Amino acid sequence: MRAFSAVKKYFANALIIAELELRKIRHDQTQIWVRMVQPALWLAIYGLTMSKLGVNTYIPAGLSYLQFMTPGVLAQSALFVAIFFGINVVWERDLGLLNKLLSTPASRSSIILGKAFSAGVRGIFQAIAVIVLALILRIHLIMNPLSILGVFIIIVMVSMCFACLSMAIASLVKTRERMMGFGQVMTMPLFFASSAIYPLNLMPAWIKPIAYINPLTYVVDAMRDLLATGNLHTLPVDILVIVAATVLFLVLASLGLKKMVS
Amino acid sequence: MEEKAIVVQDLIKEYPRVTAVDGVSFTVDKGEIFGLLGPNGAGKTTTIRILLTLIQPTSGETLIYNLNTAKNSEEVRRMCGYVPQDVSADGDLTAYENVLISSKLYGMPAKERKQRIHDVLSFLELTDRANDMVNTFSGGMMRRLEIAQALVNRPRVLFLDEPSIGLDPNARRIIWGLIKKLRDEFNTTIMMTTHDMGEADVLCDRIGIMNRGHLATLGKPAELKSAVGGDIITINSSNPNCIQKVKELGYSVISNATDGHCDLIVNNGETLIPQLLDSLKVRGVLVESVSLKKPTLDDVFLKYTGARIEEGDTFAETRRARRAFSRRS
Numbered sequence: 001m002r003a004f005s006a007v008k009k010y011f012a013n014a015l016i017i018a019e020l021e022l023r024k025i026r027h028d029q030t031q032i033w034v035r036m037v038q039p040a041l042w043l044a045i046y047g048l049t050m051s052k053l054g055v056n057t058y059i060p061a062g063l064s065y066l067q068f069m070t071p072g073v074l075a076q077s078a079l080f081v082a083i084f085f086g087i088n089v090v091w092e093r094d095l096g097l098l099n100k101l102l103s104t105p106a107s108r109s110s111i112i113l114g115k116a117f118s119a120g121v122r123g124i125f126q127a128i129a130v131i132v133l134a135l136i137l138r139i140h141l142i143m144n145p146l147s148i149l150g151v152f153i154i155i156v157m158v159s160m161c162f163a164c165l166s167m168a169i170a171s172l173v174k175t176r177e178r179m180m181g182f183g184q185v186m187t188m189p190l191f192f193a194s195s196a197i198y199p200l201n202l203m204p205a206w207i208k209p210i211a212y213i214n215p216l217t218y219v220v221d222a223m224r225d226l227l228a229t230g231n232l233h234t235l236p237v238d239i240l241v242i243v244a245a246t247v248l249f250l251v252l253a254s255l256g257l258k259k260m261v262s
Numbered sequence: 263m264e265e266k267a268i269v270v271q272d273l274i275k276e277y278p279r280v281t282a283v284d285g286v287s288f289t290v291d292k293g294e295i296f297g298l299l300g301p302n303g304a305g306k307t308t309t310i311r312i313l314l315t316l317i318q319p320t321s322g323e324t325l326i327y328n329l330n331t332a333k334n335s336e337e338v339r340r341m342c343g344y345v346p347q348d349v350s351a352d353g354d355l356t357a358y359e360n361v362l363i364s365s366k367l368y369g370m371p372a373k374e375r376k377q378r379i380h381d382v383l384s385f386l387e388l389t390d391r392a393n394d395m396v397n398t399f400s401g402g403m404m405r406r407l408e409i410a411q412a413l414v415n416r417p418r419v420l421f422l423d424e425p426s427i428g429l430d431p432n433a434r435r436i437i438w439g440l441i442k443k444l445r446d447e448f449n450t451t452i453m454m455t456t457h458d459m460g461e462a463d464v465l466c467d468r469i470g471i472m473n474r475g476h477l478a479t480l481g482k483p484a485e486l487k488s489a490v491g492g493d494i495i496t497i498n499s500s501n502p503n504c505i506q507k508v509k510e511l512g513y514s515v516i517s518n519a520t521d522g523h524c525d526l527i528v529n530n531g532e533t534l535i536p537q538l539l540d541s542l543k544v545r546g547v548l549v550e551s552v553s554l555k556k557p558t559l560d561d562v563f564l565k566y567t568g569a570r571i572e573e574g575d576t577f578a579e580t581r582r583a584r585r586a587f588s589r590r591s
Contacts, residue, residue, distance in 0.1 A: 009369070013367065016363060016366045016367055017367075019363065019366075020352070020355070020359075020363045023355055023359050023363075024352070024354040024355060027354060027355065027356075027395065028354065095348060095349060095350070096346045096347070096348025096349060096350045097350055097352060099311075099316060099344075099346050099348070099350065100344060100346055100350040100411075101367075102316055103314045103315075103316060103339060103342070103344040103346075104339060104364070104367040104368060105336050105339045105340045105367065105368060105369060106367050107336070261316055261317075
């Protein structure tokens with residue numbers, strides 16, 4: 001019973017931290033709109049151009065390139081934003097906000113979880129942008145309420161996963177400038193070593209093992225199952241991998257937070 | 263033995279390169295305003311952060327209302343309020359939201375929340391600005407909001423780290439008034455750090471002077487001042503032997519600067535100055551200026567540490583103080 005109330009308190013605190021972040025967004029929505037630009041460019045320019053190169057024949061499961069790529073762009077857009085989330089934490093530490101948060105009864109990891117969750121909620125807006133654009137471009141996707149709900153859940157999870165990774169790294173690098181650099185260094189390998197914009201079987205052989213330990217690969221796979229192929233056999237494995245990676249990064253970030261303020 | 267609000271026993275905090283707190287012990291009574299005084303880098307903030315469970319001590323014991331802070335960190339945080347030295351109100355939220363989030367994080371029941379937030383905002387005279395964004399606030403208002411955030415939980419112990427740093431004199435007086443009112447009306451135990459002697463003199467019941475991780479002395483402001491022993495004469499001379507000569511004359515010199523700046527403790531300074539100047543002239547020391555001062559806490563500090571309070575700032579501390587100031591003004 002005591003354990004239950006401790007768990008309840010843990011998640012309640014995480015939700016309060018998320019509320020704090022989301023209230024900020026309510027006051028200033030610019031960042032939400034700006035976030036929609038990048039995935040739109042990937043889809044509308046890169047996607048349409050690549051389709052004209054006749055790449056459709058290489059795409060498995062009889063999908064068109066745009067069908068194949070849209071889930072990839074969803075995953076990628078979440079990654080590109082979440083990977084820089086640690087900058088917030090460094091900034092808050094520099095301002096002294098972090099010290100105050102840490103002096104409240106909320107535990108360190110509930111603070112990290114709350115912040116990650118707020119990153120997840122922001123990701124939903126990107127998902128909406130991509131789905132709306134896909135409709136405009138008449139990309140044929142599976143658009144039933146359950147698959148859309150699934151996509152939202154996955155996008156929250158992937159944003160949380162990479163936001164936690166970013167916060168874990170932030171606790172090591174400790175400055176905003178370095179964090180910018182590390183974010184850059186991490187996004188491209190994570191992006192290219194996944195099946196976001198091309199099938200895994202076309203990759204150079206040496207990169208495949210990396211793709212298999214890259215959480216983004218599983219995210220893309222989950223999105224693609226939900227939106228394009230409709231084949232949900234591997235979905236549980238995908239979700240398991242994402243959750244495991246998130247928990248790992250959450251633990252690392254929580255441990256790092258302690259070091260960050262002392 | 264009566265229960266103390268705060269007990270610090272043989273506290274040590276070592277970092278790889280420095281020992282920030284080096285064997286400090288003191289106690290704070292319930293309802294007392296206790297000040298830790300000292301230059302930047304003396305270990306005041308580290309001590310507070312250890313009490314607030316933000317940092318683990320290397321050794322020693324700290325208790326708040328008989329709870330060991332290292333072992334019962336969550337309970338300790340629940341009964342404390344903390345106003346850090348840096349600006350800590352969130353500029354991207356309204357004043358009301360800042361206090362709301364604090365009240366939720368301290369687990370206040372939803373039924374009481376609204377009333378308490380209202381009470382605390384009116385206590386700090388922020389009611390009419392409750393729904394304004396905090397990034398439009400002046401430094402003094404921001405400080406009051408931060409105190410409101412710390413008070414909404416009705417803490418038994420309130421920690422204030424440099425409460426008036428970077429504030430203009432008027433805002434400073436308002437904050438001082440609030441701190442006193444808080445203790446007088448709610449009997450809150452308040453522990454504060456400051457490097458402003460005037461502030462410590464006005465507010466604190468007792469003061470501990472810290473320097474380089476040690477507690478140099480501890481006592482009531484009046485006691486400490488009388489312990490300095492008398493008036494202070496400061497002599498400025500370009501002659502490097504000035505201190506030497508003054509010592510030869512049998513005066514008690516309390517500074518050890520090498521730039522011809524010399525502080526000595528005397529009784530009846532007014533009548534002594536002409537005599538002193540004559541004696542120095544005879545010995546070939548040309549005095550450029552003389553000043554006489556009745557004792558202040560600054561002198562107490564000088565006596566116990568041999569340095570003026572302005573000295574000893576690290577680069578990082580100075581930068582932080584300036585940044586805090588520029589954000590507040």
